[in-house]
Amino acid sequence: MQYSDKVMEHFTHPRNVGEMPDADASGTVGNAKCGDIMQIFLKVENDVIVDVSFKTFGCGAAIATSSMATELIKGKTLKEALQLTNRAVVEALEGLPPVKIHCSVLAEEAIRSAIADYYRKNGREIDFPLESALHEDEH
Amino acid sequence: MDKRFVYADNAATTPVSQAVVDAMMPCFTDAWGNPSSIHQKGRQAAELLRGARQSVAQSLGCRAEEIYFTSSGSEADSWAVKGAAFYMRRRLGRRRIVTSTIEHHAVLNACAALEREGFEVIRVGVDEMGCVRMDELAAAVNTDTALVAVMYANNEIGTLQPVAQIARIAHEAGALMFTDAVQAVGAVPINLESLPVDMLSLSGHKIHAPKGVGALFIRRGVSIDNLIDGGGQERRRRGGTENVAFAVALARALADAVEALPDMERVVELRDRLIRSLCAIPYSRLNGDPHNRLPGNCNISFSCIEGESMLLWLDMAGICASTGSACSSDSLDPSHVLLAIGVPHEQAHGSLRLSISHETTEEDVSYILEQVPAIVERLRAMSPLWENGHPVQTKQETECKVKYAIQ
Numbered sequence: 001m002q003y004s005d006k007v008m009e010h011f012t013h014p015r016n017v018g019e020m021p022d023a024d025a026s027g028t029v030g031n032a033k034c035g036d037i038m039q040i041f042l043k044v045e046n047d048v049i050v051d052v053s054f055k056t057f058g059c060g061a062a063i064a065t066s067s068m069a070t071e072l073i074k075g076k077t078l079k080e081a082l083q084l085t086n087r088a089v090v091e092a093l094e095g096l097p098p099v100k101i102h103c104s105v106l107a108e109e110a111i112r113s114a115i116a117d118y119y120r121k122n123g124r125e126i127d128f129p130l131e132s133a134l135h136e137d138e139h
Numbered sequence: 140m141d142k143r144f145v146y147a148d149n150a151a152t153t154p155v156s157q158a159v160v161d162a163m164m165p166c167f168t169d170a171w172g173n174p175s176s177i178h179q180k181g182r183q184a185a186e187l188l189r190g191a192r193q194s195v196a197q198s199l200g201c202r203a204e205e206i207y208f209t210s211s212g213s214e215a216d217s218w219a220v221k222g223a224a225f226y227m228r229r230r231l232g233r234r235r236i237v238t239s240t241i242e243h244h245a246v247l248n249a250c251a252a253l254e255r256e257g258f259e260v261i262r263v264g265v266d267e268m269g270c271v272r273m274d275e276l277a278a279a280v281n282t283d284t285a286l287v288a289v290m291y292a293n294n295e296i297g298t299l300q301p302v303a304q305i306a307r308i309a310h311e312a313g314a315l316m317f318t319d320a321v322q323a324v325g326a327v328p329i330n331l332e333s334l335p336v337d338m339l340s341l342s343g344h345k346i347h348a349p350k351g352v353g354a355l356f357i358r359r360g361v362s363i364d365n366l367i368d369g370g371g372q373e374r375r376r377r378g379g380t381e382n383v384a385f386a387v388a389l390a391r392a393l394a395d396a397v398e399a400l401p402d403m404e405r406v407v408e409l410r411d412r413l414i415r416s417l418c419a420i421p422y423s424r425l426n427g428d429p430h431n432r433l434p435g436n437c438n439i440s441f442s443c444i445e446g447e448s449m450l451l452w453l454d455m456a457g458i459c460a461s462t463g464s465a466c467s468s469d470s471l472d473p474s475h476v477l478l479a480i481g482v483p484h485e486q487a488h489g490s491l492r493l494s495i496s497h498e499t500t501e502e503d504v505s506y507i508l509e510q511v512p513a514i515v516e517r518l519r520a521m522s523p524l525w526e527n528g529h530p531v532q533t534k535q536e537t538e539c540k541v542k543y544a545i546q
Contacts, residue, residue, distance in 0.1 A: 003451075011451060017521050032485035032524060035445055035465050035473065039523040055523040059447035059466035063521070 003060055004094040010064035015071050020053045025121060027113025030106050036062045038110040040070070044118055047078050054110070061100035068092050069107035078115050082128050084108060105132045145503045148459045149345070149435055150294055150322060150494035155388070156347040162391035163349075166384030174381050175370065184383045191383070191390035195354060198393045199339075200330035207355045207373045208386045212321040212342030214366070215355035216245035218377070219317040219338040220288055222363030224253050227285030227315065230362075235259045235284040237314075239271045239300075240479040242290055246319055247475075250288070258285075268428040269298030269480045277308050284314040291323035291339075295463055295476040295492060296427030297436025299327065306335040315361065321345055321353075325396030326403065326433050337361045341393070343385065348392035352385035402497045403434040409495055409504050413437040416508045417491075420515055422530060426463075426477055426490060437493040438463075440477075440486040441515050443524040449491055452514040458507055463490040485524070 003011070020026075020041035030037040036058030043051035052074050054066040069089050073081040086104035090096050096104060109132050116126045146154070166187060172180030174188045189203070196203040209215045220236070227233045238250050240262045250260045261279040264272050271289055280287060287309035292299050306316040317338040323329060325346035331339065338361065343352035357363065357376075369378015414437050418425055422442035441449070446462025453460050463474030465488065472478070473487035482490070493507065519525040 008451075011448075012455070014521065028523060032488070034484075035488040037523050055521055057443060057522040057524050058445050059464070060451045062445070062466075063448060 001097045001099070003064075003097070006092075006094040007061060007064040007096065010067040010093065011060045014054075014063055014067040016053045016067065016074070017055070018053050019055060020051065023053075025114050025118035027110055027115070027117050029109045029113050030058070032057065035059070036103065036106060038062065038066050038106050040066075040110045040114040042114050042118060044078065049073050049076055049078065049081055058103065058106075059100070061096055061103040062106065064093060065089050065096070065103045065107040066110070069111060073111060078118070081111055082115060084111060086132050086134055105134050108132045108134075140502070140506050140509055142457050143503070143506055145458045145499075145506055147493040147495055147499070147503075147507065148461050149496040150433075150492065151461055152344045152350065153347045153496065155344075155349050156392065156395065158395055159348050159388045159391045163384045163388040166387055170383065174383060175372065184381075187387055188381055188383050191386040194390035194394055198390075198397045199324075199356060200332040201356055202359060204374065205331075205356050205359055207357060207377050208381060208389070209340075209353045209355055209377065210351060210379075210382070212319070212340055212345070212353040213245040215340035215342075215353045216243065216319050216321075217249045218355055218366040219340060219357075219363065220246055220249040220286065221253060222366055223286040223315045223317060223338065224258055225364040226362055228258070229364075231285070231313075233283050233285035233314070235261065235279075235281065236286050236288065237261045237263060237276065237279045237284055237309075238288040239263050239265060239276075239290070241265050241269060241293055241295075241298075241476045242288065243294055243319055243321065246288055246290070259283075263289075265298075265479050267481050268431070269293055269296045269426075269476070270428065270431070271300055271305065273301065273304065273308075276305060280308050280312045280314060282312055284309070284312050286315045286317060288317045288319070291318045291320035291329070292327070292433050293427070293476060294322045295474055296438045296480065297322075297433035298427045299323070299431050299433070302336060303334055306337075310335065315363075322433060325393060325400075326435065328397075328400055331356060331358075338363070341389075343389040343392060346392045346396045348388040349385060352382060352389045354389060399497055406434040406495060406497055406499065409499055409501065410435060410437050412504055413493060413495070413507065414439070417511060420512055421528070423515075424482075424486065426480065426482060433494075435495045435499075437495070438490060440482060440490045441519075442486055442489060443522045443530050444489045444515060444518040446488060446490055448518050449489075449511075449514055452517070453510060456510045456514075458510060461492045461494075463492065464488040 023041035028039045039055045052070045056066040086108040089104040172184035174185035309316040321342040324341040339356040344350040426438040446464030447466040477487035
């Protein structure tokens with residue numbers, strides 16, 4: 001199994017890593033039993049993600065996808081962030097080994113979960129699915 | 140310390156030693172004949188093969204005619220398990236196989252294949268040290284038992300099993316006893332004159348011979364079915380033109396390993412230094428038995444981090460190691476061995492196996508001990524399971540999302 005240079009670059013120098021004490025919302029997906037947990041923190045102003053950070057327990061791909069996903073949604077509106085697919089994360093990382101695609105799904109769902117938390121805290125209806133649209137046959 | 144290359148994955152494979160290369164090279168350049176041929180080239184190859192068989196037998200304390208060369212440890216395992224099972228069922232009507240939950244996949248999957256053929260497989264559990272539960276094993280072995288298959292030493296956690304005692308239980312019930320000794324041969328003293336097993340497997344590439352060669356010891360008088368039918372090679376029990384070069388390599392490697400056994404005391408000291416120092420890292424645990432384990436095996440779990448991430452950082456530092464985490468394989472489950480000894484899933488994901496050898500130096504160990512704590516700290520700092528120097532309590536774990544499993 002071989003990771004792309006981009007994956008290794010994000011693994012060794014993860015962007016936006018760490019807890020955000022003044023976060024407006026956060027979302028956690030995955031579980032320790034399966035070997036990966038991603039937690040995303042958001043700072044939101046006028047529906048724009050002005051800051052984002054993550055904490056991840058998991059393999060190299062889990063850490064790299066978290067890092068890349070935070071980069072891709074920083075400065076975007078919540079609506080734009082919800083358009084982010086796992087595939088876009090994989091492409092931005094110049095590919096992932098097939099057994100690691102689920103990490104990109106987890107990253108997409110961590111963002112969805114964090115935005116859902118923001119909606120909940122602001123009394124807004126959660127009008128989007130929490131799960132990735134990725135189907136098994138797309139693997 | 141300056142960056143250095145440290146190979147600490149000897150349980151996976153070992154480099155081929157120069158002595159082994161030197162021993163096998165003439166088999167390619169000069170003694171390339173088919174040992175079955177009657178002419179001079181054949182006789183020359185046959186003579187080398189005979190010498191190799193004699194040497195392996197001497198290293199293990201058995202007779203030359205009890206050694207059968209195979210293509211790998213896995214082939215030897217598969218042959219022993221399936222060959223014994225089919226023979227015993229046909230001749231004696233016995234259809235039970237007793238094995239352990241922590242066997243290598245070569246044995247576990249051979250047993251699973253037999254289950255599909257109508258055999259009954261009993262997988263005996265192990266205690267928290269990884270030692271087979273002897274009361275369960277004794278209860279499982281009965282007069283319907285064809286074979287008892289328990290490994291000599293575990294490949295992941297290094298626990299040594301009471302093989303002689305298990306063999307006596309098997310024999311009292313009239314069953315055959317096989318031990319997979321792939322990890323043990325060359326690491327601990329083994330004498331087949333006194334060890335009462337019927338079959339024992341070994342592999343070349345764990346002891347500085349090339350990949351692609353192994354051997355099965357079958358005690359004189361013990362019958363099992365063939366796995367590979369063919370010509371009259373290997374006393375008509377294993378078809379295929381003999382790989383003389385690799386048989387010679389295995390013989391040389393084994394003789395060297397046996398000769399170097401006294402040096403294992405030094406390896407044990409290095410191992411214990413690794414274990415002591417790494418266990419001093421907060422929220423770590425040693426997997427396996429602290430004393431009754433392979434000289435070169437150190438397997439430790441670090442809470443709140445995942446093994447593959449550790450391996451990637453170690454690799455960048457020049458250190459080769461391995462993990463029982465699912466993330467280093469294509470399955471969602473971590474090591475069956477770690478789960479069998481009761482390591483929780485999340486800690487099994489954070490396991491690190493360092494397997495050292497007689498080539499490992501004090502400086503290598505110092506370098507590992509310098510690198511690992513920093514890597515553990517770095518990964519814990521970004522783990523959502525870790526907060527202010529301690530693990531955070533997580534909610535009850537649910538099942539893994541199998542739908543993301545990749546074929």
